[in-house]
Amino acid sequence: MRPDFDPLDDPPWAMQLVVRAEKAGPPAHGAVCEAAAAAVVRLLTDPRAVEPDGEWRAAVHAWESRRIRKVTRRARGVRWPEAQALPGVTVEHAGAQVRAFPPAPVSDVPPQLAKLQVAGLDLAEAERPPPPPEAPYAAIALNPDVAMTTGKAAAQCGHAAQLLLRQGKKKHVAAWLDAGARVHLTRDVPWRTCVKEAAVAVRDGGFTEVPPGTMTAIAWIVR
Structure with a gap:
């Protein structure tokens, strides 16, 4: 047996996240991270994922019984409406658009998504990131000592929101969800202070960009 083989993750599953990233006027890094986190939460709380007869319920359960992998892809031009035509949940936030899709085996990704690029999504931060929303909201902080592309960071924010x-x-x-499941990427609070506040922490599986076990993101609810 391979030393890295996990019978609970065979076959591996993942949730696909697609970011709209046009060449003209691309979204900001932080906005994509926040939209990705919100999209994950909205999909997981969608009636199709929650109701006993919901069409996504079995897939979500199968995926959450494994490693909660997420794959961030980028789409532009005609590729974006092609992705939008597939079942999923789209969040538009601060100029960013991210669509989350029901999880599935990584070998069974729809061709409209499989053709979309995974690597290389690295966007600039906004000159003036927006202030926190009205409480309650989910605060997410990314580890400042870990270099991540926007695609990787968006997936980590999605993990953090899911764990929360x-x-x-x-x-x-319940209060957070009732208020609209707002998400804010915290940038101006020291990492050590954020860690003390955190309710959940993401430790990466090490498949891309960072070593396994790296703490990449944390989250908590601001009330």
Whole structure:
């Protein structure tokens, strides 16, 4: 048996995230990260993923029983409406558009998504990132000592939001969802302070960009 073989992750599954990144006027790095996190939460709380007879429920359960991998892809031009035509949930936020798709085996990605580029999505931060929204909201912080592309960071923010949804205090999560599941990428608070506040932490599997076990992102609910 391979030393890295995990029977609970065979076959591997992933949630696909597609970012609209046109050449003219691309979105900001932080906006993409926030939109990705929100899209993950909205898909996981969508009736199609929650209701007993929901068409996504079995897929979500199968995926969450494995490693919660996420693959971030970019689309521009005609590729974006092609992706939009597939079942999923789109979030538009601060100039960014991200669509989350129901998880599936990595070998069974629809051709409209499989053709989209994975590597190389690295966007600039906005000159003036927006202030935090009205509470309650999910605060997410990325580890400043870990270099990540926008695609990688968006996936990590998605992981953080998902862990917060599943592991946060129920009453705080309920209030967050009732308020619209707003997400804010924290940039101006020291990392050590954020770690003390964090309710959940993401430790990367090490498949891309960073060593396995690296703490990439943390999250908590601001009330």
